[in-house]
Amino acid sequence: MLKIVKKTEATIKQKIAINIVGIFAALTAAALFLALSGFNPLQVYISMVEGALGSSYRISQTVIQAVPLIILSLGIAIAFRMKFWNIGAEGQILMGGFLGSYFAYNFSQLPKPALLLLMLAAGAVGGAVWALIPAWLKVKFHANESITTLMLNYVALKWIEYLSAGPWKDPAAFGYPRMPRFTENAILPNVFGVHIGWIIALVLVVVVYLFLNNTKKGFEIAILGESENTARYAGISIGKTVLLAVCLSGALCGLTGIIQASAVNNEMSSALANGIGYTAIITTWLSGLSAPVIVLVCGLFAILTQGASYIQTAFGIPSAAASVLQALILFFVLGSDFFTKYKFVWQKSEHQTKEGK
Amino acid sequence: MDQVAYISMKNIVKTFGKVVASNHVNFSVHKGEIHALLGENGAGKSTLMNMLSGIYLPDGGSIFIEGKEVHFSAPKDSIAAGIGMVHQHFKLIDVMTAEENVILGKKGLFFRKGESRKIDALAKQFELDVDLHKKVSDMSVGEKQNLEILKVLYQGARILILDEPTAVLTPQETRKLFAIMRKMKAEGCAVIFISHKMNEVMEITDKITVLRKGETIQTLNTAETTPKQLTDLMVGRAVDLTIERLEQPAGPELVQVQGLTVLKREGTPALQNVSFAMRGGEILSVAGIAGSGQKELCEALAGLQKVKEGKILFQGEDLVGQSPKEIRRRGISMSFVPEDRLGMGLVGGMDMVHNLLLKQYQDQKGFFLNKKPAVEKAAEIKEKLEIATPGISKYPVKNLSGGNIQKILLGRELDSDPEVLITAYPVRGLDINTCHKIYDLLNEEKKKGVAVLFIAEDLDVLLALSDRILVLANGEVTGIVDARTATKEQIGLMMMGQKATELEGTAVVENC
Numbered sequence: 100m101l102k103i104v105k106k107t108e109a110t111i112k113q114k115i116a117i118n119i120v121g122i123f124a125a126l127t128a129a130a131l132f133l134a135l136s137g138f139n140p141l142q143v144y145i146s147m148v149e150g151a152l153g154s155s156y157r158i159s160q161t162v163i164q165a166v167p168l169i170i171l172s173l174g175i176a177i178a179f180r181m182k183f184w185n186i187g188a189e190g191q192i193l194m195g196g197f198l199g200s201y202f203a204y205n206f207s208q209l210p211k212p213a214l215l216l217l218m219l220a221a222g223a224v225g226g227a228v229w230a231l232i233p234a235w236l237k238v239k240f241h242a243n244e245s246i247t248t249l250m251l252n253y254v255a256l257k258w259i260e261y262l263s264a265g266p267w268k269d270p271a272a273f274g275y276p277r278m279p280r281f282t283e284n285a286i287l288p289n290v291f292g293v294h295i296g297w298i299i300a301l302v303l304v305v306v307v308y309l310f311l312n313n314t315k316k317g318f319e320i321a322i323l324g325e326s327e328n329t330a331r332y333a334g335i336s337i338g339k340t341v342l343l344a345v346c347l348s349g350a351l352c353g354l355t356g357i358i359q360a361s362a363v364n365n366e367m368s369s370a371l372a373n374g375i376g377y378t379a380i381i382t383t384w385l386s387g388l389s390a391p392v393i394v395l396v397c398g399l400f401a402i403l404t405q406g407a408s409y410i411q412t413a414f415g416i417p418s419a420a421a422s423v424l425q426a427l428i429l430f431f432v433l434g435s436d437f438f439t440k441y442k443f444v445w446q447k448s449e450h451q452t453k454e455g456k
Numbered sequence: 457m458d459q460v461a462y463i464s465m466k467n468i469v470k471t472f473g474k475v476v477a478s479n480h481v482n483f484s485v486h487k488g489e490i491h492a493l494l495g496e497n498g499a500g501k502s503t504l505m506n507m508l509s510g511i512y513l514p515d516g517g518s519i520f521i522e523g524k525e526v527h528f529s530a531p532k533d534s535i536a537a538g539i540g541m542v543h544q545h546f547k548l549i550d551v552m553t554a555e556e557n558v559i560l561g562k563k564g565l566f567f568r569k570g571e572s573r574k575i576d577a578l579a580k581q582f583e584l585d586v587d588l589h590k591k592v593s594d595m596s597v598g599e600k601q602n603l604e605i606l607k608v609l610y611q612g613a614r615i616l617i618l619d620e621p622t623a624v625l626t627p628q629e630t631r632k633l634f635a636i637m638r639k640m641k642a643e644g645c646a647v648i649f650i651s652h653k654m655n656e657v658m659e660i661t662d663k664i665t666v667l668r669k670g671e672t673i674q675t676l677n678t679a680e681t682t683p684k685q686l687t688d689l690m691v692g693r694a695v696d697l698t699i700e701r702l703e704q705p706a707g708p709e710l711v712q713v714q715g716l717t718v719l720k721r722e723g724t725p726a727l728q729n730v731s732f733a734m735r736g737g738e739i740l741s742v743a744g745i746a747g748s749g750q751k752e753l754c755e756a757l758a759g760l761q762k763v764k765e766g767k768i769l770f771q772g773e774d775l776v777g778q779s780p781k782e783i784r785r786r787g788i789s790m791s792f793v794p795e796d797r798l799g800m801g802l803v804g805g806m807d808m809v810h811n812l813l814l815k816q817y818q819d820q821k822g823f824f825l826n827k828k829p830a831v832e833k834a835a836e837i838k839e840k841l842e843i844a845t846p847g848i849s850k851y852p853v854k855n856l857s858g859g860n861i862q863k864i865l866l867g868r869e870l871d872s873d874p875e876v877l878i879t880a881y882p883v884r885g886l887d888i889n890t891c892h893k894i895y896d897l898l899n900e901e902k903k904k905g906v907a908v909l910f911i912a913e914d915l916d917v918l919l920a921l922s923d924r925i926l927v928l929a930n931g932e933v934t935g936i937v938d939a940r941t942a943t944k945e946q947i948g949l950m951m952m953g954q955k956a957t958e959l960e961g962t963a964v965v966e967n968c
Contacts, residue, residue, distance in 0.1 A: 313824055313825050314823055314824050315817050315818075315820065315823065315824070315825050317825070318810070318813065318817060318825050321803075321806070322803055322806075322814065325803045325804065325805050326798075326799055326800070326803060326804070328796065328799050328800040329799070329801070329802065329814070331760055331780075332758075332760060332780070332792070332794065332800045332801065333780070333814050333818075334779060334780035334781035334784065334818065336779075336781075444513070
């Protein structure tokens with residue numbers, strides 16, 4: 100009879116090994132799927148890597164994919180450290196984009212550096228305020244944050260749709276419900292072929308890493324995440340700490356929103372987030388809430404996304420197939436977690452002969 | 457004995473990763489026998505019993521019941537073989553009645569009403585004091601335990617495993633339990649009794665098997681052994697069992713609690729008009745049935761619990777309404793070792809260094825966390841208290857043994873040189889060696905002039921170690937007695953709600 104038995108906790112090396120096996124298992128399963136669809140899996144995989152990293156242009160496109168994922172994951176990681184399940188990145192992106200765009204649309208006469216700084220700050224504030232609503236509800240009424248953050252995503256989305264159809268509608272868009280393009284001085288500059296967001300992202304990786312691991316506030320957040328009773332015992336003000344951490348989490352998501360609007364889309368739109376706020380939850384979780392690992396995981400996800408869009412044109416594989424691949428990897432890697440805690444044991448139904456030590 | 461053993465476990469091996477929890481253990485119990493399983497924590501008692509009750513699978517060895525080999529792959533196999541285990545933490549459903557809890561384990565989709573009479577008869581047969589129509593949530597600890605026993609008997613158990621059943625009982629309830637155990641023995645059942653309390657083991661059992669570090673050391677007849685011999689066998693060397701009370705004149709009153717009333721979340725009082733004083737250089741113990749307000753008392757003193765009424769005066773200054781942070785800011789050094797070590801006192805997922813930081817970091821200046829002093833402290837405390845850990849950093853404390861976890865917590869709390877020390881169940885679940893180490897530490901603090909509040913379950917220890925004993929019953933103080941003259945029986949009665957002043961021959965120290 101096959102039995103599931105709990106084992107001693109795996110070491111870090113074992114965990115990494117198990118995760119790598121998980122990724123390979125995912126690639127194998129996806130290969131099966133590709134082969135059944137009539138493609139040569141090996142060829143497809145090689146093309147994916149080529150498509151993501153094959154030329155400097157492709158690399159820059161991959162980096163553009165990775166930047167928002169990294170900043171979002173950092174933000175989500177802060178909240179998740181505290182076991183505050185912020186599912187609201189999507190809405191925080193939109194509200195950050197909204198507040199940042201307000202300045203882009205209404206203060207375009209300002210000098211470029213001043214306008215851009217103002218927009219970035221406003222973006223962060225927009226996301227922070229949007230995140231503070233569920234944080235406050237949680238502190239005050241113990242409202243379940245996974246529900247409130249999720250619901251606020253829809254509120255944000257509808258708000259932006261309303262703006263693009265009404266007050267902020269571009270008069271030059273022939274009646275289409277869209278918002279105007281940003282003026283030149285509201286668009287983030289490029290550095291080495293990629294918009295400056297990548298520098299912001301890398302700086303934030305270091306800042307968030309230091310904040311979580313080497314500051315008193317970061318320590319308090321970690322304690323609170325482990326046990327509210329211990330936090331109380333240590334004299335930590337729980338309400339304040341929750342508000343602060345979620346505020347930071349939302350600020351980073353809001354910042355992502357305005358960076359994407361300015362540098363990538365050059366306009367505000369309701370399609371600004373387009374699901375990336377959910378993808379970032381996955382990358383955050385996969386990276387084990389560690390800032391350096393976030394760079395790695397988001398990089399891999401970006402390669403996957405970029406590679407997938409390349410094989411779409413190269414092989415005519417539908418984009419849904421790429422999503423299947425991503426989902427499979429996720430499924431296997433998260434599933435492999437099981438093997439860090441449990442093992443299978445084959446128990447003979449008759450006499451047991453196995454001797455210990 | 458010439459008859460075939462009822463249960464016999466032979467050459468049992470069980471490993472968890474690299475740890476060998478059971479190393480070729482042999483253990484057998486006969487019908488009509490009360491058999492104690494004795495050993496320090498980590499000796500492998502629970503592992504062995506979990507294998508007998510089908511929760512773990514042995515890696516090697518065999519289990520025989522009445523001479524026939526059996527293989528348990530799930531608890532239901534073990535139950536079918538007539539083995540019933542009463543766990544230390546009751547597995548009852550609060551919102552259901554006793555009867556429903558008993559029937560719950562039975563196969564079948566519907567409750568069969570006709571079972572009532574059968575259950576009732578069973579309860580009578582074994583003199584179990586259970587009201588079948590009472591809800592579990594309305595029951596006392598003793599009643600719940602009786603219900604647990606009834607439940608396993610109803611499932612057909614002829615072999616009963618009791619895991620530290622007396623830890624939560626008053627002396628009077630313990631006596632009742634022993635009566636039930638004797639009854640079972642007379643009915644030809646076998647009882648396996650796990651306990652840390654030596655005098656109980658000596659009183660009730662016929663045979664004793666001593667385990668140490670996963671190995672069977674010896675099986676002895678209770679009549680032919682002494683507590684001293686048993687302890688030496690358990691620990692593996694000669695140990696001094698005496699608990700010493702440090703005799704010294706008590707110092708000034710440091711803390712005065714006046715008319716303290718604390719409400720539970722539902723609004724019912726957890727503590728009612730509690731008044732007492734704590735003196736420097738004195739150990740004041742608190743006795744009481746679990747849940748009589750001990751936790752609320754500690755937390756109120758430490759500033760973690762909202763106080764409805766009353767005062768907590770520290771050298772004349774009222775602390776009620778102050779947060780732990782504010783209390784510290786006033787220069788009052790109070791240390792609190794909470795009952796829930798990993799859930800409140802420590803952060804289980806963090807290493808020793810970060811756990812020591814927990815108390816230090818708020819006094820650090822600036823934005824950043826300075827880990828260096830905690831690293832040094834950790835090394836120092838590890839050395840001083842002989843904490844066995846693979847590393848002071850990067851190794852989560854929750855993976856350590858209970859004794860080492862408690863040493864880290866105590867080490868941190870004592871390191872701040874407190875004037876007042878509150879300890880809630882500091883020796884719960886710890887082995888004899890560590891217990892004595894902790895008693896010594898408490899005595900050391902007492903010597904320094906610290907006012908110590910000591911909450912514990914074992915009345916023998918309370919009587920031996922402390923100066924005065926405060927007894928709580930249902931959140932009220934039933935008396936404060938002198939530990940030198942009080943007896944276990946008196947304290948037991950006070951735990952049940954009798955006022956000390958109503959008892960004969962009690963030396964009441966303070967009237968409340």
